[in-house]
Amino acid sequence: MIIDEFNRANVSQVLGEVIQCLDRNQSVDIEMDKTTKRIALPKNIDIIATLNTTDRTLGTIDYAIKRRFMYVYCLPNPNLLIDLCPSVNFISLCDFLTKLNTRLIRATGNRDLAVGHAVFLSDHIKQDDKYVWDFEEFRILYNYKILPMIEDYCSNNYDMVEDVVGNKLSAQLDSEDFVDALKSFMEIA
Known part of the structure; x- marks a missing residue:
């Protein structure tokens, strides 16, 4: 089972009593409507859940649920862009x-506040399995998507943005x- 954007729901409420089965590899007796029912997860079920740690507007997942899952932290992978996006x-x-993410993480002190590689993988500009950016499209993407994201990650502190x-x-x-x-930015150490 795959649950995307795991932290968008009230996870405790969604999973209910099944939470108790997640780390016990056994069945659990649950009292429901004055009767006891045994619930269990099948041995052949795996749960993969994704969540975006950057989204600060969502609720947190409590530790009772967190301890029942393993975590794989997925950083943006700029190297994917070498083959997928010809140079602009x-x-x-x-x-x-x-360079952008190195400087952004250094300024904010938070590795969750990084621009993902997917921002450059827009279907409307895909040709021959490559994402082709012309300079004007890149300028628009930067001005109206990337820069506002950076401003938000920097809490609109324009000294930090600089x-x-x-x-x-x-x-x-x-x-x-x-x-x-852009040339000046790429030359900054």
């Missing part, structure tokens, strides 16, 4: 995302200014 004019999206992307790239820019700002 003079930049590699892999290099851009790597620490992440530099002072030139910290504002929405038109094409000519964007080229210069």
Whole structure:
């Protein structure tokens, strides 16, 4: 069974008494309507649950549930962009995302606040199994999706935003200014 966005629901309420079976590998007697019923999970069932640790608006999952699951932390993988996304004019999206996330995590101190590689994998620009970005589409993506995400991750602290992307790239820019700002950002150590 796969449960996507596990933390969007009240997990304790959704799973109910089944929670008790998750780590016991046995059946559990549950009293329901003045009778006792034995419930058990089949031996051949595995539960895979995904959740987004970045979304701070969702409730937390209590420790009684957390201890019943194993965790695999999945960081963004910029290297996927090497094969999937040809370079945009003079930049590699892999290099851009790597630099952006390194600086973002350093500024926020939180590895959950990173831009995922999937932001560059939009179906409307897919050609021959590659995600092809022209410069104008990349500028629009940056100005209206990536930059607002960075601002949000930095709690709209514009000094912090500048620490992440530099002072030139910290504002929405038109094409000519964007080229210069992007070049400057890629040259920042």
